Amino acid sequence: MSARGAPSYSPYSGIEERVMQEDGAGPASRSVLGADSRRQDGRLPEECRPAFLQVGTVSRAAGSAYAEFASTKVLVAVYGPRESRKAAAYSDTSRLTCDVKLAAFATKSRGKYGQGTAERELSDLLHKALVSAVRLDTFPKASVDVFALVLESGGADLAVVVTAASLALADAGIEMLDMVAATSLSLVGGHLLVDPAASEERAQDGNVLVALMPARNEVTQMHLAGAWPDTHAAQAIELCLDGCHKLDGEMRACLREHAATANGS
Amino acid sequence: MPGLSAAELSFLEGGIAQDLRNDGRGREDFRSFSIQLDVISQASGSARVRLGATDILASIKAELGSPPAEFPHLGRLELAVEISPTAGPEFEGRGGEELSAELGKALERSFAGGANGTGAAVDLAALSVVEGKTCWVLYADVLVLNADGNILDASAIGIKAALSNTRIPKVEVLAGEGDEEGELELNDDPDECARVSTAAVPLIVTLTKVGRHYIADATGDEEAQMSSALSVAVNEKGQLCGVTKRGSAGIDPSVISDMLSVARRIGKRLLAKVDAEISLAESRLESET
Secondary structure: OOOOOOOOOOOOHHHHHHHHHHHOOOOOOOOOEOOOOOEOOOOOOOOOOOEEEEEOOOOOOOEEEEEEEOOEEEEEEEEEEEEOOOOOOOOOOOEEEEEEEEOOOOOOOOOOOOOOHHHHHHHHHHHHHHHOOEOHHHOOOEEEEEEEEEEEOOOOHHHHHHHHHHHHHHHOOOOEOOOOEEEEEEEEOOEEEEOOOHHHHHOOOEEEEEEEEOOOOEEEEEEEEEEEOHHHHHHHHHHHHHHHHHHHHHHHHHHHHHHHHHHHO | OOOOOHHHHHHHHHHHHOOOOOOOOOOOOOOOEEEEEOOOOOOOEEEEEEEOOEEEEEEEEEEEEOOOOOOOOOOEEEEEEEEOHHHOHHHOOOOOHHHHHHHHHHHHHHHOOOOOOOOOOOOHHHHEEEOOOEEEEEEEEEEEEEOOOOHHHHHHHHHHHHHHOOEEEEEEEEOOOOOOOOEEEEEOOOOOEEEOOOOOOOEEEEEEEEOOEEEEOOOHHHHOOOOEEEEEEEOOOOOEEEEEEEOOOOEOHHHHHHHHHHHHHHHHHHHHHHHHHHHHHHHHHHHHO
16 A cells, blocks of 8 residues: 555545455456556556646636546636526526536547537536535526536546536535535456546446535435446445545645635735 | 425325325335337337336337447447427427436446446347447337336336347348458348347336435326435346436435345346236237237
Protein backbone atom coordinates (compact mmCIF):
# COMPACT_ATOMS: atom_id res chain seq x y z
CA MET A 1 0.00 0.00 0.00
CA SER A 2 2.96 2.25 -0.45
CA ALA A 3 2.77 3.76 -3.91
CA ARG A 4 -0.45 5.63 -3.55
CA GLY A 5 -0.88 8.63 -5.83
CA ALA A 6 -0.67 12.01 -4.14
CA PRO A 7 -4.21 13.44 -4.15
CA SER A 8 -5.91 10.04 -4.28
CA TYR A 9 -9.20 9.32 -2.61
CA SER A 10 -8.94 5.54 -2.78
CA PRO A 11 -11.30 3.45 -0.70
CA TYR A 12 -9.87 1.41 2.14
CA SER A 13 -7.80 -1.47 0.89
CA GLY A 14 -9.36 -3.88 3.37
CA ILE A 15 -12.50 -4.28 1.34
CA GLU A 16 -10.71 -5.26 -1.80
CA GLU A 17 -8.44 -7.70 -0.04
CA ARG A 18 -11.51 -9.58 1.14
CA VAL A 19 -12.77 -9.75 -2.41
CA MET A 20 -9.50 -11.08 -3.70
CA GLN A 21 -9.51 -13.90 -1.19
CA GLU A 22 -13.06 -14.89 -1.87
CA ASP A 23 -13.17 -15.02 -5.62
CA GLY A 24 -10.41 -17.60 -5.72
CA ALA A 25 -9.43 -16.77 -9.28
CA GLY A 26 -5.70 -16.26 -9.34
CA PRO A 27 -4.32 -12.88 -10.24
CA ALA A 28 -3.73 -12.17 -13.92
CA SER A 29 -6.71 -14.31 -14.89
CA ARG A 30 -6.98 -11.59 -17.44
CA SER A 31 -4.30 -9.22 -18.58
CA VAL A 32 -5.74 -6.32 -16.59
CA LEU A 33 -3.83 -7.30 -13.47
CA GLY A 34 -0.13 -8.00 -13.59
CA ALA A 35 1.67 -10.61 -11.49
CA ASP A 36 2.15 -8.09 -8.68
CA SER A 37 -1.66 -7.60 -8.77
CA ARG A 38 -1.24 -4.10 -10.07
CA ARG A 39 -3.14 -2.67 -12.97
CA GLN A 40 -1.63 -1.56 -16.27
CA ASP A 41 -1.14 1.95 -14.95
CA GLY A 42 0.44 0.69 -11.75
CA ARG A 43 -2.58 1.16 -9.52
CA LEU A 44 -3.88 -1.40 -7.09
CA PRO A 45 -7.41 -2.69 -7.84
CA GLU A 46 -9.06 -0.44 -5.28
CA GLU A 47 -6.90 2.56 -6.02
CA CYS A 48 -8.45 5.56 -7.71
CA ARG A 49 -6.62 7.71 -10.18
CA PRO A 50 -5.15 10.91 -8.80
CA ALA A 51 -7.77 13.58 -9.18
CA PHE A 52 -7.16 17.18 -10.07
CA LEU A 53 -10.12 19.44 -9.41
CA GLN A 54 -10.43 23.14 -10.10
CA VAL A 55 -13.36 25.53 -9.90
CA GLY A 56 -13.87 28.89 -11.59
CA THR A 57 -12.24 27.78 -14.84
CA VAL A 58 -14.70 29.52 -17.17
CA SER A 59 -14.95 33.19 -16.27
CA ARG A 60 -18.19 33.93 -18.12
CA ALA A 61 -20.17 31.13 -16.51
CA ALA A 62 -22.03 31.48 -13.23
CA GLY A 63 -20.02 28.56 -12.03
CA SER A 64 -17.58 26.15 -13.59
CA ALA A 65 -15.26 23.31 -12.81
CA TYR A 66 -12.51 21.34 -14.47
CA ALA A 67 -11.73 17.79 -13.44
CA GLU A 68 -8.86 15.64 -14.55
CA PHE A 69 -8.67 12.01 -13.48
CA ALA A 70 -5.50 10.85 -15.25
CA SER A 71 -6.50 10.99 -18.93
CA THR A 72 -10.20 11.68 -18.36
CA LYS A 73 -10.62 15.43 -18.71
CA VAL A 74 -13.92 17.17 -18.23
CA LEU A 75 -14.98 20.81 -18.25
CA VAL A 76 -18.35 21.84 -16.84
CA ALA A 77 -20.00 25.25 -16.95
CA VAL A 78 -23.21 26.20 -15.19
CA TYR A 79 -25.41 29.06 -16.37
CA GLY A 80 -28.29 30.35 -14.33
CA PRO A 81 -30.58 30.56 -12.58
CA ARG A 82 -31.87 32.36 -15.64
CA GLU A 83 -35.07 32.68 -17.60
CA SER A 84 -36.16 29.36 -18.91
CA ARG A 85 -35.45 29.15 -22.64
CA LYS A 86 -38.13 26.61 -23.26
CA ALA A 87 -41.54 28.16 -23.62
CA ALA A 88 -43.00 25.59 -21.32
CA ALA A 89 -45.97 25.77 -19.03
CA TYR A 90 -45.63 27.62 -15.73
CA SER A 91 -43.95 25.59 -13.07
CA ASP A 92 -43.45 26.53 -9.44
CA THR A 93 -40.07 24.86 -9.37
CA SER A 94 -37.16 25.53 -11.65
CA ARG A 95 -35.75 23.35 -14.37
CA LEU A 96 -32.39 21.69 -14.35
CA THR A 97 -31.15 20.97 -17.84
CA CYS A 98 -28.06 18.93 -18.43
CA ASP A 99 -26.15 18.64 -21.64
CA VAL A 100 -23.08 16.48 -22.02
CA LYS A 101 -20.96 16.77 -25.14
CA LEU A 102 -18.08 14.60 -26.16
CA ALA A 103 -15.47 16.65 -27.97
CA ALA A 104 -14.85 15.42 -31.51
CA PHE A 105 -11.35 14.43 -30.45
CA ALA A 106 -12.35 12.89 -27.12
CA THR A 107 -12.34 9.32 -28.30
CA LYS A 108 -10.09 7.25 -30.53
CA SER A 109 -12.38 7.40 -33.53
CA ARG A 110 -13.40 10.95 -34.29
CA GLY A 111 -16.86 11.82 -33.04
CA LYS A 112 -19.63 13.42 -35.03
CA TYR A 113 -21.24 16.76 -34.49
CA GLY A 114 -24.75 16.75 -33.16
CA GLN A 115 -25.95 14.88 -30.13
CA GLY A 116 -25.54 11.15 -30.56
CA THR A 117 -27.18 8.48 -28.47
CA ALA A 118 -24.16 8.23 -26.19
CA GLU A 119 -24.32 11.95 -25.40
CA ARG A 120 -28.06 11.84 -24.89
CA GLU A 121 -27.69 8.99 -22.48
CA LEU A 122 -24.88 10.71 -20.57
CA SER A 123 -26.97 13.89 -20.35
CA ASP A 124 -29.92 11.95 -19.01
CA LEU A 125 -27.83 10.09 -16.45
CA LEU A 126 -26.17 13.32 -15.33
CA HIS A 127 -29.57 14.92 -14.85
CA LYS A 128 -30.76 11.98 -12.76
CA ALA A 129 -27.66 12.10 -10.60
CA LEU A 130 -27.97 15.82 -9.87
CA VAL A 131 -31.66 16.59 -9.78
CA SER A 132 -32.32 15.22 -6.32
CA ALA A 133 -29.51 17.32 -4.85
CA VAL A 134 -30.41 20.71 -6.34
CA ARG A 135 -33.06 22.68 -4.44
CA LEU A 136 -35.21 23.46 -7.43
CA ASP A 137 -37.95 24.94 -5.26
CA THR A 138 -35.73 27.89 -4.35
CA PHE A 139 -35.94 29.62 -7.74
CA PRO A 140 -39.32 29.09 -9.38
CA LYS A 141 -39.81 29.59 -13.13
CA ALA A 142 -36.08 29.83 -13.80
CA SER A 143 -33.76 27.25 -15.25
CA VAL A 144 -30.27 26.14 -14.38
CA ASP A 145 -28.31 24.81 -17.31
CA VAL A 146 -25.37 22.50 -16.85
CA PHE A 147 -23.08 22.05 -19.83
CA ALA A 148 -20.43 19.40 -19.61
CA LEU A 149 -17.73 18.87 -22.18
CA VAL A 150 -15.68 15.71 -22.16
CA LEU A 151 -12.33 16.80 -23.56
CA GLU A 152 -10.75 13.41 -23.32
CA SER A 153 -12.56 10.19 -22.66
CA GLY A 154 -10.23 8.12 -20.54
CA GLY A 155 -12.63 5.90 -18.62
CA ALA A 156 -15.24 6.45 -15.90
CA ASP A 157 -16.42 9.49 -17.88
CA LEU A 158 -19.85 9.76 -16.31
CA ALA A 159 -18.53 9.62 -12.75
CA VAL A 160 -16.10 12.44 -13.50
CA VAL A 161 -18.81 14.47 -15.26
CA VAL A 162 -21.17 14.15 -12.28
CA THR A 163 -18.44 15.09 -9.83
CA ALA A 164 -17.34 18.11 -11.85
CA ALA A 165 -20.93 19.22 -12.47
CA SER A 166 -21.67 19.17 -8.77
CA LEU A 167 -18.56 21.29 -8.13
CA ALA A 168 -19.63 23.74 -10.81
CA LEU A 169 -23.11 24.03 -9.29
CA ALA A 170 -21.55 24.75 -5.92
CA ASP A 171 -19.28 27.34 -7.54
CA ALA A 172 -22.33 28.99 -9.10
CA GLY A 173 -23.89 29.30 -5.66
CA ILE A 174 -26.90 27.16 -6.56
CA GLU A 175 -28.55 25.89 -3.42
CA MET A 176 -28.03 22.19 -3.02
CA LEU A 177 -28.90 19.73 -0.31
CA ASP A 178 -25.42 18.32 -0.61
CA MET A 179 -22.62 17.83 -3.10
CA VAL A 180 -22.85 14.82 -5.36
CA ALA A 181 -19.80 12.61 -5.73
CA ALA A 182 -19.79 9.71 -8.16
CA THR A 183 -17.52 6.70 -8.45
CA SER A 184 -17.68 3.86 -10.93
CA LEU A 185 -16.19 0.41 -10.89
CA SER A 186 -15.57 -2.29 -13.49
CA LEU A 187 -15.81 -6.01 -13.04
CA VAL A 188 -13.06 -7.59 -15.12
CA GLY A 189 -12.44 -11.32 -14.93
CA GLY A 190 -13.66 -11.53 -11.33
CA HIS A 191 -11.67 -8.50 -10.19
CA LEU A 192 -13.25 -5.32 -8.95
CA LEU A 193 -11.40 -2.34 -10.40
CA VAL A 194 -12.35 1.02 -8.92
CA ASP A 195 -12.30 4.09 -11.15
CA PRO A 196 -11.53 2.16 -14.34
CA ALA A 197 -9.39 3.48 -17.16
CA ALA A 198 -10.69 3.27 -20.73
CA SER A 199 -8.73 0.09 -21.48
CA GLU A 200 -10.22 -1.59 -18.42
CA GLU A 201 -13.71 -0.46 -19.38
CA ARG A 202 -13.32 -2.06 -22.78
CA ALA A 203 -12.51 -5.40 -21.16
CA GLN A 204 -15.20 -5.20 -18.51
CA ASP A 205 -17.82 -7.87 -17.85
CA GLY A 206 -19.92 -5.44 -15.88
CA ASN A 207 -19.87 -2.03 -14.31
CA VAL A 208 -21.44 -0.10 -11.46
CA LEU A 209 -21.84 3.60 -10.95
CA VAL A 210 -22.93 5.14 -7.68
CA ALA A 211 -23.63 8.84 -7.20
CA LEU A 212 -23.92 9.80 -3.59
CA MET A 213 -24.78 12.82 -1.48
CA PRO A 214 -22.08 12.04 1.09
CA ALA A 215 -23.18 14.19 4.01
CA ARG A 216 -26.79 13.06 3.76
CA ASN A 217 -25.72 9.53 2.91
CA GLU A 218 -28.26 9.24 0.11
CA VAL A 219 -27.71 7.62 -3.25
CA THR A 220 -28.96 9.90 -6.02
CA GLN A 221 -28.17 7.62 -8.92
CA MET A 222 -27.01 4.09 -9.24
CA HIS A 223 -26.83 1.67 -12.08
CA LEU A 224 -25.27 -1.69 -12.59
CA ALA A 225 -24.84 -3.71 -15.77
CA GLY A 226 -23.54 -7.18 -16.53
CA ALA A 227 -24.04 -10.41 -14.58
CA TRP A 228 -22.77 -10.13 -11.01
CA PRO A 229 -22.08 -13.06 -8.70
CA ASP A 230 -23.78 -12.77 -5.32
CA THR A 231 -21.20 -11.22 -3.07
CA HIS A 232 -19.43 -9.14 -5.69
CA ALA A 233 -22.29 -6.74 -6.26
CA ALA A 234 -22.58 -5.77 -2.61
CA GLN A 235 -18.81 -5.34 -2.30
CA ALA A 236 -18.67 -3.31 -5.48
CA ILE A 237 -21.34 -0.95 -4.20
CA GLU A 238 -19.52 -0.67 -0.89
CA LEU A 239 -16.27 0.20 -2.68
CA CYS A 240 -18.06 2.82 -4.76
CA LEU A 241 -19.70 4.36 -1.70
CA ASP A 242 -16.37 4.55 0.02
CA GLY A 243 -14.83 6.11 -3.08
CA CYS A 244 -17.60 8.73 -3.11
CA HIS A 245 -16.91 9.68 0.51
CA LYS A 246 -13.20 10.07 -0.20
CA LEU A 247 -13.89 12.06 -3.35
CA ASP A 248 -16.20 14.31 -1.37
CA GLY A 249 -13.26 15.31 0.82
CA GLU A 250 -11.26 16.29 -2.28
CA MET A 251 -14.19 18.26 -3.65
CA ARG A 252 -14.70 20.21 -0.45
CA ALA A 253 -10.97 20.90 -0.15
CA CYS A 254 -11.01 22.26 -3.71
CA LEU A 255 -13.92 24.60 -2.92
CA ARG A 256 -12.31 25.78 0.31
CA GLU A 257 -9.05 26.49 -1.44
CA HIS A 258 -10.85 28.45 -4.15
CA ALA A 259 -12.76 30.47 -1.58
CA ALA A 260 -9.55 31.22 0.32
CA THR A 261 -7.72 32.51 -2.78
CA ALA A 262 -10.76 34.54 -3.85
CA ASN A 263 -10.90 36.21 -0.44
CA GLY A 264 -7.17 36.78 -0.32
CA SER A 265 -6.92 38.59 -3.65
CA MET B 1 -52.34 9.29 -14.46
CA PRO B 2 -55.23 11.52 -13.59
CA GLY B 3 -54.51 13.29 -10.34
CA LEU B 4 -55.67 11.61 -7.18
CA SER B 5 -57.29 13.58 -4.41
CA ALA B 6 -55.52 14.08 -1.11
CA ALA B 7 -57.88 11.62 0.57
CA GLU B 8 -57.23 8.97 -2.06
CA LEU B 9 -53.49 9.49 -1.72
CA SER B 10 -53.49 9.07 2.02
CA PHE B 11 -55.71 5.99 1.68
CA LEU B 12 -53.23 4.54 -0.80
CA GLU B 13 -50.24 5.32 1.40
CA GLY B 14 -51.96 4.03 4.52
CA GLY B 15 -52.71 0.75 2.79
CA ILE B 16 -49.09 0.35 1.76
CA ALA B 17 -47.95 1.03 5.30
CA GLN B 18 -50.24 -1.76 6.56
CA ASP B 19 -49.14 -4.22 3.89
CA LEU B 20 -52.60 -4.23 2.30
CA ARG B 21 -52.74 -2.33 -0.95
CA ASN B 22 -55.82 -1.02 -2.74
CA ASP B 23 -56.19 -4.16 -4.81
CA GLY B 24 -55.71 -6.48 -1.84
CA ARG B 25 -52.06 -7.31 -2.49
CA GLY B 26 -49.25 -7.29 0.02
CA ARG B 27 -46.20 -5.11 -0.59
CA GLU B 28 -44.15 -7.82 -2.28
CA ASP B 29 -46.88 -9.39 -4.43
CA PHE B 30 -47.09 -9.16 -8.18
CA ARG B 31 -50.40 -8.82 -9.96
CA SER B 32 -51.50 -11.92 -11.82
CA PHE B 33 -50.33 -12.00 -15.40
CA SER B 34 -51.01 -13.93 -18.58
CA ILE B 35 -48.75 -14.71 -21.51
CA GLN B 36 -49.79 -15.40 -25.08
CA LEU B 37 -47.17 -16.55 -27.57
CA ASP B 38 -46.73 -16.15 -31.32
CA VAL B 39 -49.11 -13.22 -31.71
CA ILE B 40 -47.26 -11.42 -34.52
CA SER B 41 -46.85 -13.44 -37.68
CA GLN B 42 -44.19 -11.16 -39.18
CA ALA B 43 -41.82 -11.52 -36.25
CA SER B 44 -39.34 -14.30 -35.51
CA GLY B 45 -40.88 -14.59 -32.08
CA SER B 46 -43.47 -12.66 -30.17
CA ALA B 47 -45.51 -12.54 -27.02
CA ARG B 48 -48.26 -10.52 -25.44
CA VAL B 49 -48.13 -10.01 -21.72
CA ARG B 50 -50.91 -8.68 -19.58
CA LEU B 51 -49.81 -7.77 -16.08
CA GLY B 52 -52.90 -6.54 -14.34
CA ALA B 53 -54.20 -3.88 -16.72
CA THR B 54 -50.76 -3.21 -18.20
CA ASP B 55 -50.70 -4.69 -21.66
CA ILE B 56 -47.57 -5.04 -23.78
CA LEU B 57 -46.52 -6.70 -27.02
CA ALA B 58 -42.95 -7.95 -27.38
CA SER B 59 -41.53 -8.95 -30.71
CA ILE B 60 -38.18 -10.37 -31.67
CA LYS B 61 -37.00 -9.89 -35.21
CA ALA B 62 -33.85 -11.63 -36.36
CA GLU B 63 -32.01 -9.88 -39.16
CA LEU B 64 -28.59 -10.40 -40.66
CA GLY B 65 -26.29 -7.52 -39.86
CA SER B 66 -22.72 -6.69 -39.06
CA PRO B 67 -21.11 -7.56 -35.71
CA PRO B 68 -19.84 -4.91 -33.27
CA ALA B 69 -16.48 -3.53 -34.47
CA GLU B 70 -14.59 -4.36 -31.28
CA PHE B 71 -16.00 -7.86 -30.84
CA PRO B 72 -16.20 -9.44 -34.33
CA HIS B 73 -17.08 -12.89 -32.97
CA LEU B 74 -20.35 -11.76 -31.40
CA GLY B 75 -23.88 -11.12 -32.58
CA ARG B 76 -26.02 -8.27 -31.33
CA LEU B 77 -29.12 -7.81 -29.25
CA GLU B 78 -30.90 -4.48 -29.65
CA LEU B 79 -33.67 -3.46 -27.29
CA ALA B 80 -36.24 -0.73 -27.55
CA VAL B 81 -39.49 0.24 -25.89
CA GLU B 82 -42.18 2.20 -27.65
CA ILE B 83 -45.10 3.63 -25.78
CA SER B 84 -48.11 3.99 -27.98
CA PRO B 85 -50.33 7.04 -27.45
CA THR B 86 -53.15 4.57 -26.90
CA ALA B 87 -51.47 3.59 -23.63
CA GLY B 88 -52.46 6.78 -21.84
CA PRO B 89 -53.14 10.46 -22.45
CA GLU B 90 -49.69 11.53 -21.26
CA PHE B 91 -48.02 9.68 -24.14
CA GLU B 92 -49.58 11.74 -26.91
CA GLY B 93 -47.19 13.07 -29.53
CA ARG B 94 -43.65 12.98 -28.18
CA GLY B 95 -44.87 12.57 -24.60
CA GLY B 96 -43.69 8.99 -24.33
CA GLU B 97 -40.21 9.60 -25.71
CA GLU B 98 -38.44 10.33 -22.49
CA LEU B 99 -39.93 7.36 -20.66
CA SER B 100 -39.34 5.01 -23.57
CA ALA B 101 -35.69 6.06 -23.80
CA GLU B 102 -35.28 5.51 -20.06
CA LEU B 103 -36.92 2.09 -20.19
CA GLY B 104 -34.94 1.10 -23.28
CA LYS B 105 -31.70 1.92 -21.50
CA ALA B 106 -32.79 0.02 -18.41
CA LEU B 107 -33.56 -3.03 -20.56
CA GLU B 108 -30.22 -2.73 -22.33
CA ARG B 109 -28.40 -2.58 -19.02
CA SER B 110 -30.19 -5.72 -17.86
CA PHE B 111 -30.05 -7.81 -21.02
CA ALA B 112 -26.97 -6.77 -22.96
CA GLY B 113 -24.36 -7.71 -20.34
CA GLY B 114 -20.86 -6.25 -20.34
CA ALA B 115 -19.26 -4.69 -23.40
CA ASN B 116 -17.62 -8.01 -24.28
CA GLY B 117 -20.88 -9.93 -24.21
CA THR B 118 -20.40 -11.79 -20.93
CA GLY B 119 -23.49 -11.85 -18.81
CA ALA B 120 -25.76 -11.11 -21.77
CA ALA B 121 -29.26 -12.55 -21.74
CA VAL B 122 -28.65 -14.65 -24.84
CA ASP B 123 -25.44 -16.28 -26.01
CA LEU B 124 -24.19 -13.57 -28.36
CA ALA B 125 -21.36 -15.76 -29.70
CA ALA B 126 -23.97 -18.23 -31.01
CA LEU B 127 -25.45 -15.45 -33.15
CA SER B 128 -22.27 -15.06 -35.17
CA VAL B 129 -22.51 -16.29 -38.76
CA VAL B 130 -19.25 -15.23 -40.41
CA GLU B 131 -16.79 -13.80 -37.92
CA GLY B 132 -16.21 -10.10 -38.49
CA LYS B 133 -18.64 -9.97 -41.41
CA THR B 134 -22.11 -11.20 -40.69
CA CYS B 135 -24.07 -11.99 -37.59
CA TRP B 136 -27.65 -12.24 -36.46
CA VAL B 137 -29.02 -9.12 -34.87
CA LEU B 138 -31.96 -9.75 -32.58
CA TYR B 139 -34.18 -6.70 -32.41
CA ALA B 140 -36.36 -6.90 -29.32
CA ASP B 141 -39.13 -4.34 -29.58
CA VAL B 142 -41.65 -3.77 -26.86
CA LEU B 143 -44.85 -1.92 -27.65
CA VAL B 144 -46.91 -0.69 -24.73
CA LEU B 145 -50.63 -0.87 -25.51
CA ASN B 146 -51.98 0.03 -22.10
CA ALA B 147 -49.91 1.50 -19.30
CA ASP B 148 -51.08 0.81 -15.79
CA GLY B 149 -47.76 0.81 -14.04
CA ASN B 150 -44.66 -1.36 -14.04
CA ILE B 151 -44.07 -1.34 -17.79
CA LEU B 152 -40.45 -2.35 -17.31
CA ASP B 153 -41.11 -5.62 -15.48
CA ALA B 154 -43.85 -6.52 -17.96
CA SER B 155 -41.44 -5.78 -20.83
CA ALA B 156 -38.83 -8.14 -19.39
CA ILE B 157 -41.43 -10.90 -19.06
CA GLY B 158 -42.51 -10.18 -22.63
CA ILE B 159 -38.97 -10.35 -24.00
CA LYS B 160 -38.25 -13.60 -22.19
CA ALA B 161 -41.46 -15.13 -23.55
CA ALA B 162 -40.85 -13.80 -27.06
CA LEU B 163 -37.27 -15.14 -27.04
CA SER B 164 -38.54 -18.59 -26.03
CA ASN B 165 -40.82 -18.39 -29.06
CA THR B 166 -38.09 -17.18 -31.42
CA ARG B 167 -36.96 -19.25 -34.37
CA ILE B 168 -33.84 -18.24 -36.27
CA PRO B 169 -33.43 -19.71 -39.77
CA LYS B 170 -30.35 -21.87 -40.32
CA VAL B 171 -27.73 -20.22 -42.49
CA GLU B 172 -25.33 -22.05 -44.75
CA VAL B 173 -22.13 -20.32 -45.75
CA LEU B 174 -21.19 -21.29 -49.28
CA ALA B 175 -17.49 -21.07 -50.01
CA GLY B 176 -16.56 -18.32 -52.45
CA GLU B 177 -14.32 -18.86 -55.45
CA GLY B 178 -10.90 -17.25 -55.37
CA ASP B 179 -11.11 -13.77 -53.88
CA GLU B 180 -14.89 -13.72 -53.97
CA GLU B 181 -16.67 -13.72 -50.68
CA GLY B 182 -18.75 -16.69 -49.72
CA GLU B 183 -22.48 -16.45 -50.16
CA LEU B 184 -25.04 -17.02 -47.49
CA GLU B 185 -27.94 -19.32 -48.05
CA LEU B 186 -30.93 -19.05 -45.77
CA ASN B 187 -32.81 -22.19 -45.05
CA ASP B 188 -36.46 -21.17 -44.91
CA ASP B 189 -37.83 -24.52 -43.85
CA PRO B 190 -39.80 -23.69 -40.69
CA ASP B 191 -38.87 -27.00 -39.07
CA GLU B 192 -35.15 -26.40 -39.59
CA CYS B 193 -34.69 -23.50 -37.24
CA ALA B 194 -32.41 -22.70 -34.40
CA ARG B 195 -33.99 -21.86 -31.06
CA VAL B 196 -32.69 -19.34 -28.59
CA SER B 197 -31.83 -20.58 -25.13
CA THR B 198 -33.68 -18.43 -22.62
CA ALA B 199 -32.20 -19.99 -19.50
CA ALA B 200 -29.99 -16.98 -18.81
CA VAL B 201 -32.60 -14.33 -19.67
CA PRO B 202 -33.21 -12.27 -16.55
CA LEU B 203 -36.44 -10.79 -15.30
CA ILE B 204 -36.73 -7.34 -13.81
CA VAL B 205 -38.24 -6.61 -10.42
CA THR B 206 -38.96 -2.94 -9.83
CA LEU B 207 -39.34 -1.89 -6.24
CA THR B 208 -41.10 1.44 -5.98
CA LYS B 209 -40.60 3.53 -2.91
CA VAL B 210 -43.77 5.13 -1.63
CA GLY B 211 -43.34 6.91 1.67
CA ARG B 212 -41.14 4.80 3.94
CA HIS B 213 -41.96 1.49 2.28
CA TYR B 214 -41.24 -0.07 -1.05
CA ILE B 215 -43.63 -2.13 -3.10
CA ALA B 216 -43.30 -4.55 -5.99
CA ASP B 217 -45.25 -4.22 -9.23
CA ALA B 218 -46.74 -0.78 -8.64
CA THR B 219 -49.93 0.15 -10.46
CA GLY B 220 -50.25 3.45 -12.28
CA ASP B 221 -51.82 5.13 -9.26
CA GLU B 222 -49.07 3.88 -7.00
CA GLU B 223 -46.36 4.96 -9.45
CA ALA B 224 -47.77 8.47 -9.40
CA GLN B 225 -46.83 8.46 -5.71
CA MET B 226 -43.30 7.16 -6.11
CA SER B 227 -40.35 9.07 -4.74
CA SER B 228 -37.84 6.74 -6.29
CA ALA B 229 -37.61 3.22 -7.61
CA LEU B 230 -34.98 0.57 -8.07
CA SER B 231 -35.27 -1.79 -11.03
CA VAL B 232 -33.29 -4.94 -10.41
CA ALA B 233 -32.67 -7.63 -13.03
CA VAL B 234 -32.23 -11.14 -11.65
CA ASN B 235 -31.41 -14.33 -13.53
CA GLU B 236 -31.94 -17.99 -12.71
CA LYS B 237 -28.61 -18.27 -10.90
CA GLY B 238 -29.69 -15.49 -8.58
CA GLN B 239 -27.13 -13.12 -10.09
CA LEU B 240 -27.82 -9.43 -10.41
CA CYS B 241 -27.76 -8.57 -14.10
CA GLY B 242 -28.59 -4.91 -13.99
CA VAL B 243 -29.74 -2.27 -11.59
CA THR B 244 -31.29 1.04 -12.54
CA LYS B 245 -32.37 3.69 -10.11
CA ARG B 246 -35.33 5.71 -11.24
CA GLY B 247 -37.18 8.64 -9.80
CA SER B 248 -35.67 11.79 -8.43
CA ALA B 249 -35.32 11.24 -4.69
CA GLY B 250 -32.19 9.82 -3.13
CA ILE B 251 -32.12 6.48 -1.32
CA ASP B 252 -30.10 5.52 1.73
CA PRO B 253 -27.36 2.99 0.83
CA SER B 254 -28.53 0.52 3.49
CA VAL B 255 -32.05 0.65 2.04
CA ILE B 256 -30.58 -0.10 -1.37
CA SER B 257 -28.90 -3.27 -0.15
CA ASP B 258 -32.20 -4.30 1.50
CA MET B 259 -34.03 -3.66 -1.74
CA LEU B 260 -31.49 -5.68 -3.72
CA SER B 261 -31.94 -8.75 -1.54
CA VAL B 262 -35.75 -8.41 -1.50
CA ALA B 263 -35.73 -8.05 -5.29
CA ARG B 264 -33.60 -11.14 -5.60
CA ARG B 265 -36.07 -13.09 -3.47
CA ILE B 266 -39.10 -11.86 -5.41
CA GLY B 267 -37.26 -12.44 -8.69
CA LYS B 268 -36.71 -16.10 -7.88
CA ARG B 269 -40.45 -16.63 -7.34
CA LEU B 270 -41.30 -14.62 -10.42
CA LEU B 271 -38.87 -16.59 -12.62
CA ALA B 272 -40.54 -19.87 -11.65
CA LYS B 273 -43.97 -18.44 -12.31
CA VAL B 274 -43.02 -16.94 -15.67
CA ASP B 275 -41.43 -20.22 -16.80
CA ALA B 276 -44.64 -22.05 -15.86
CA GLU B 277 -46.76 -19.51 -17.74
CA ILE B 278 -44.54 -19.75 -20.81
CA SER B 279 -44.80 -23.54 -20.96
CA LEU B 280 -48.56 -23.24 -20.43
CA ALA B 281 -48.75 -20.78 -23.34
CA GLU B 282 -46.64 -23.12 -25.45
CA SER B 283 -48.92 -26.07 -24.86
CA ARG B 284 -51.92 -23.87 -25.65
CA LEU B 285 -50.25 -22.85 -28.89
CA GLU B 286 -49.57 -26.46 -29.84
CA SER B 287 -53.13 -27.59 -29.18
CA GLU B 288 -54.40 -24.80 -31.42
CA THR B 289 -52.38 -25.89 -34.43
